Amino acid sequence: MLNSTARPGNGMTPARPRSRVRLPGSAAFWFLIPAIFTLAAIGIYPLLLALYNSFHQYKLADLASGTPFIWFDNYIATLSDPSFWGALGRTALFLCVTLPIEVALGLFAALMLHRTTLPWMRAIARVSLVIPMATTYAVVGLIGRLIFNRQFGVANYIGGLVGMPPQDWLADPTLAFVSVMIMDIWQWTPFCALILLAGLTMVPKEAEEAARLETPRWSKILWHLQRPYLLPGLTAILILRSADMLKMFDAVFTMTRGGPGTATEFISVYIQRVGFRLFDQGMASAQAILLLILTIVLSRLYIRFVYREAA
Amino acid sequence: MKKRFLQPAAIALSLATVSLLSAANAGAWTLKEAAQPYSGTTIKAIFLDRPGYKAAQKLIPQFEKETGINVKWEVIPYENTREKEVLNFVGGGDQDVVLVDVVWIGEFASNKWLVPIKTFTDNPKLADPKLNLPGFFPILLDSFGSWDKVTYGLPFDNYSGLMFYNKCMLKDAGFNEPPKTWDELLNTYAPKLTQASKNQFAFALQSRRGETQSADSFMRVLWPNGGSLLDAKFKSNLMSPQSQAGLEYRQKLMKYMPPGIVDFDHAEAVNALAQGQVAMITEWSAFYPTLTDPAKSKIGNCLAITTEPKGPAGLKPALGGFSLAVNAKSNAKKQAAAWLFIQWITSEEMAKPYLEAGGVPARTAVYQDKAVQDKYPFVKPMVESWQGGVPDYRPRFPEWPAVSEVIGEWGTKIMLGQVSVKDGAQTIGSKTEEILNKAGYYSGKKPLLK
Numbered sequence: 001m002l003n004s005t006a007r008p009g010n011g012m013t014p015a016r017p018r019s020r021v022r023l024p025g026s027a028a029f030w031f032l033i034p035a036i037f038t039l040a041a042i043g044i045y046p047l048l049l050a051l052y053n054s055f056h057q058y059k060l061a062d063l064a065s066g067t068p069f070i071w072f073d074n075y076i077a078t079l080s081d082p083s084f085w086g087a088l089g090r091t092a093l094f095l096c097v098t099l100p101i102e103v104a105l106g107l108f109a110a111l112m113l114h115r116t117t118l119p120w121m122r123a124i125a126r127v128s129l130v131i132p133m134a135t136t137y138a139v140v141g142l143i144g145r146l147i148f149n150r151q152f153g154v155a156n157y158i159g160g161l162v163g164m165p166p167q168d169w170l171a172d173p174t175l176a177f178v179s180v181m182i183m184d185i186w187q188w189t190p191f192c193a194l195i196l197l198a199g200l201t202m203v204p205k206e207a208e209e210a211a212r213l214e215t216p217r218w219s220k221i222l223w224h225l226q227r228p229y230l231l232p233g234l235t236a237i238l239i240l241r242s243a244d245m246l247k248m249f250d251a252v253f254t255m256t257r258g259g260p261g262t263a264t265e266f267i268s269v270y271i272q273r274v275g276f277r278l279f280d281q282g283m284a285s286a287q288a289i290l291l292l293i294l295t296i297v298l299s300r301l302y303i304r305f306v307y308r309e310a311a
Numbered sequence: 312m313k314k315r316f317l318q319p320a321a322i323a324l325s326l327a328t329v330s331l332l333s334a335a336n337a338g339a340w341t342l343k344e345a346a347q348p349y350s351g352t353t354i355k356a357i358f359l360d361r362p363g364y365k366a367a368q369k370l371i372p373q374f375e376k377e378t379g380i381n382v383k384w385e386v387i388p389y390e391n392t393r394e395k396e397v398l399n400f401v402g403g404g405d406q407d408v409v410l411v412d413v414v415w416i417g418e419f420a421s422n423k424w425l426v427p428i429k430t431f432t433d434n435p436k437l438a439d440p441k442l443n444l445p446g447f448f449p450i451l452l453d454s455f456g457s458w459d460k461v462t463y464g465l466p467f468d469n470y471s472g473l474m475f476y477n478k479c480m481l482k483d484a485g486f487n488e489p490p491k492t493w494d495e496l497l498n499t500y501a502p503k504l505t506q507a508s509k510n511q512f513a514f515a516l517q518s519r520r521g522e523t524q525s526a527d528s529f530m531r532v533l534w535p536n537g538g539s540l541l542d543a544k545f546k547s548n549l550m551s552p553q554s555q556a557g558l559e560y561r562q563k564l565m566k567y568m569p570p571g572i573v574d575f576d577h578a579e580a581v582n583a584l585a586q587g588q589v590a591m592i593t594e595w596s597a598f599y600p601t602l603t604d605p606a607k608s609k610i611g612n613c614l615a616i617t618t619e620p621k622g623p624a625g626l627k628p629a630l631g632g633f634s635l636a637v638n639a640k641s642n643a644k645k646q647a648a649a650w651l652f653i654q655w656i657t658s659e660e661m662a663k664p665y666l667e668a669g670g671v672p673a674r675t676a677v678y679q680d681k682a683v684q685d686k687y688p689f690v691k692p693m694v695e696s697w698q699g700g701v702p703d704y705r706p707r708f709p710e711w712p713a714v715s716e717v718i719g720e721w722g723t724k725i726m727l728g729q730v731s732v733k734d735g736a737q738t739i740g741s742k743t744e745e746i747l748n749k750a751g752y753y754s755g756k757k758p759l760l761k
Contacts, residue, residue, distance in 0.1 A: 060397055060398075060401050061397055061418055061422065061709060061712075062422075062709070063401070063422070064422065150569075150570065150571045151586075151588070166570075168570045168571035168574070170571065170574045171570065171571030171572070171573050171574035172571075173727065173729070176574075256574075257390070257519065257520050257521055258520060259519065259520035259573065259574070259719075259723055260520065260573040260574060260723050260727055261520070261573075261720065261723045261724040261727055261729055262720055262724075265720075273716060276394045276398075277393075277394070277712055277713075277716055278712065278713050278716065279397060
């Protein structure tokens, strides 16, 4: 259905695509050069440098001992380091619990906004949904520190209203993990909502009205009519949010600094520790490359199992 | 003959003139003249958001006016300072005045990132004749500014661990004076000063993961009990009965601290005392201005200060602070300008204005002034602490940041009860030895310097 909307209709001769407009070869080349150069400078070069570093001993605070080529030593050391696996496990747990909640809440919000009969309310809601996303990660962490402060935090205040005793949100390992989750959900559920809302607005109105006459059950409409329009957006959410969660650093660092103990030491916090506290750039690069591979594998899996259904 | 006589006479006369002139010059050394070749130069520094730096910021315009040298500073959080500075050294940044924490001096000096001060003190054009290095507290100059018998930095932001307490709360609980020993604090004072139902606690020990856990919490309980992180051969000393006693002590004292103490940083601990939640804290002397600021603190006249309590090993207070040094990667002009600034801000002449602006100078002379002693109640216990402190309270070797990370992680786990004191100490010990072994301390590749 999606594809059919993109096709030129009724056998009419399609307009000549713009790309066929003849440009002198050199002009096309010069138009592309800035993009290629920028991509190479900010994407490809650092990646290649990280790859190079990952095969070398490269300790910034001990450059006197040289930067010899050490084959896969950094990778072996990383893969045999229980702290790395611990951090990866925590990140996976965070991803598996937080992402479904964000998608579910985002879908709920999108459906509510899609159905609202008051257009001005929808406009206000859309703007207010952008605010959490526009907040700097580090600031989100600082807000989190205030919200979950044991003494004067809003979380304990609200809990107190319903008779809950004050909790040590940021000092208890489980609650600290939950606090970081809550802040991430607060910040990124609106993103899911907006993407899914965009999918919902793609559904032809006639089809939706017809479906509503057909069945009063919203779940049926969601599954049979709206789902195909939501899947491309959902795939984008899964890919972007997974990559974001794997490299989540600023908010956690300002909120808990990875603590208490290692309760919120996610993989990026761990890599930062290795790279910029211990200044072992070789090891940190190996860990970052492994993380990149993991992100690519996850993205391929999402495209294969989620996006394919939309095709 | 006449000529023969005149020649030596002329030489003698000219020598006498030169020496007279240079004597006059030495006496007349002024900052303004010394800085004249560098007027218009801009030097850059990294500052922290702490009282000592705010004090310097107030005084810098005076330096700029006198010298024509512009001082620019960037305020960044402590936790990012070392990262920023190391990247600056390696990447060729533009920082000229280097802020050196006591535990970074080994790393910065052994990487040759700092200029030894001898370069400047040997240059009569740059060396203030009144520099008077012996006028610094020896422990501060040695710990914060020197490595392997070479001095690189002059002590600038100087701390000693002190006990700040709420004398009104102590009086209400029946105590007319603060505890003299850690044992007394735990067994006599703490039970009477803790009323958990009223959210009131006897003590707060800032223990957040990071340098706060390793320096302020973990090391603080080792030394007074006669323990230490390492023995003389750089092997772990954490399993010694004294170190174990210290770590066990901390677990017992936690009962009398506010819940969530493992998430308390300096700000939270100071605030807990300022707002009347706890009766006692052991904190850096530099927090005195915060606690006496009515906008930030409710404690008012109830605030009192003394030395940290003594342990079985005597008075072993926390020692910390920063020196200022010159970046070896800066150009000669900026190095000279940076030196003039460092020499000026840490000088005996500026010690009193710096103190009055909220800083804590390292000069002995200023604290001998009776008026200063009366005006700043932290002076007496601080001076006493600096006279009896442990210079290597935290090892200052380049591997400390890695060791500190290990302590930060496992020290917090011990406090949370996720591992026992013994298992945690064992792990910290073995991981520390692993780091030191890799660095080459056990093979003799590196001298046992800390």
